[in-house]
Amino acid sequence: MFHKEGYKTIIITSLILVAFLLLFENFISIYWLQKSLMFLVLILFLLILYFFRDPKRVTELNENKIIAPADGKVVVVEEVLENEYFKDKRRQISIFMSPLNVHVTRYPIGGKIKYSKHHPGKYLVAWHPKSSELNERTTIVVENNTLGEILYRQVAGAMARRIVNYASVDHFAVQGDDAGFIKFGSRIDIFLPLDMEVKVKLDEETVGGNTIIASK
Numbered sequence: 001m002f003h004k005e006g007y008k009t010i011i012i013t014s015l016i017l018v019a020f021l022l023l024f025e026n027f028i029s030i031y032w033l034q035k036s037l038m039f040l041v042l043i044l045f046l047l048i049l050y051f052f053r054d055p056k057r058v059t060e061l062n063e064n065k066i067i068a069p070a071d072g073k074v075v076v077v078e079e080v081l082e083n084e085y086f087k088d089k090r091r092q093i094s095i096f097m098s099p100l101n102v103h104v105t106r107y108p109i110g111g112k113i114k115y116s117k118h119h120p121g122k123y124l125v126a127w128h129p130k131s132s133e134l135n136e137r138t139t140i141v142v143e144n145n146t147l148g149e150i151l152y153r154q155v156a157g158a159m160a161r162r163i164v165n166y167a168s169v170d171h172f173a174v175q176g177d178d179a180g181f182i183k184f185g186s187r188i189d190i191f192l193p194l195d196m197e198v199k200v201k202l203d204e205e206t207v208g209g210n211t212i213i214a215s216k
Contacts, residue, residue, distance in 0.1 A: 001053070001054050001055070001056065002049065002052045002053060002054055003052050003053070003054035003103075003104055003178075003181055005052070005164050005181040005183070006048075006051070006052025009048065009052065010048065010049065010052060013045055013048050014045070017041055017042070017045045020037075020038075020041045021038055021041065024037050024038050024041075025038075050100070051099060051100075051103065052103075053102060054102070054104055054178075055102060057176065057207070057208070057209040057210055058176075058209075059106070059175055059176025059177075059209045059210065061110065061174075061175050061176070062175075063109070063110070063144055063145070063146040063147065064146055064147070064215055064216045065212050065214070065215045065216075066108045066109055066147065066150060066190065066192065066196070066212070066213050066214040066215065067106070067108055067109075067175060067176060067208075067209060067210065067211060067212055067213065068095060068106075068108070068200075068206035068207060068208050068209070068210070068211040068212075068213050069095070069105050069106050069107065069108045069152050069179065069188050069190065069208060070095050070097055070101070070102075070103070070104070070105055070106065070188045070206070070208045071095075071097060071101040071102040071103075071104075071205075071206060071207055071208045072095040072096050072097040072098070072101050072187070072188070072205070072206055073095065073096050073098075073203060073204070073205055073206070074093060074094070074095055074096075074200050074201065074202055074203060074204045074205075074206060074213075075094050075095070075096045075187070075202070075203075076092055076093065076094035076189070076202075077091075077092070077093055077094075077198060077200070077201065077202055078091070078092055079091055079092070079194065080092045080191075082151065082191045084139055085115055085139060085141055085151055086149075086151065086191065089194060090151075090191040090192060090193065090194065091191070091192040091193070091194055091196060091198060091214075092189055092190070092191055092192075093189070093190045093192065093198065093200065093213055093214070094187055094188070094189045094190075095187060095188045095190075095206055096187045097182070097186050097187060097188070102208060103181055103182050103183065103186065104178060104180075104181055104208060105152075105154055105165075105178075105179045105180040105181060105182065105188065105208070106176050106177060106178060106179055106208045106209045107142060107167075107173040107174060107175055107176060107177050107179045108142070108150060108152055108175070108190060108213070109142050109144055109147055109150050109173070109175050110142070110144060110172070110173055110174050110175035111142045111143045111144030111145075111147075111172065111173060112142070112143050112144075112170065112171075112172055112173075113140065113141070113142055113167050113168060113169055113170065113171050113172070113173055114141045114142065114143050114149060114169065115139065115140065115141035115151075115169065116138065116139070116140045116141075116165065116167040116168060116169050117138065117139050118136075118137075118138045118163070118165065119136065119137050119138070119139070120136055121135045121136040121137060121156070135155050135156050136155075136156040136163060137153050137154060137155045137156065137163070138153065138154045138163050138165040138167075138180075139151060139152075139153045140152055140153070140154075140165065140167040140179070142167075142173050146216060147193075147196075147216055148193065150190065150191070150192060151190070151191040152188060152189065152190045152191070153188065153189040153190075153191075154180060154182055154186065154188060155182075155186055155187045155188070155189060156182065156186055162182075162183045163180070163181075163182050163183075163186075164180045164181040164182070164183075165179070165180040166178065166179055166180050167179055167180070176209040190213065190214075192214050196214045196215065196216060197214060197215050197216075198213070198214050199212050199213055199214055199215060200213045200214075
């Protein structure tokens, strides 16, 4: 199944695919070249479909645990100063998503959405140390009675040109539900209180909606 953010891209790409196939068939007489170009265009189309896949996952709801908001690899686990919302020290966990990962963002906890803000910015590579502060990004804070306020940030990468965020202030988030989408390479940063127990390590692969990254 495909994510709704990909429908427009898939339709446009399908039309372009058909146009190229007709072009190759009618204007390229060299058989091996014609078939090679058709094959390449088809592969590119399949990659687009693969990128916008939206696997359905069942999240085991738990107010004491924080789940990974995205598929990818853990690239940061460190204590940092969070300057936008908390303005104090937090434990940051960052998950890098390659273009081949599922790019759906999921709510790491359930609760009331306290803050949701988009920031225009640069498009540094997503693993750059300053990308969390300089790149285009959205910052969302969700609060529940057990964990308090948890901040996560969608960060655009060098290839990403659109961040989709569904979080609206005062609405209630359900842990594991679809919270947005980032197109073509990006990362998610999660900022936790220092007293939480981190359950993941550097270079560990996460599964959005399933992997437990921290607990109270």
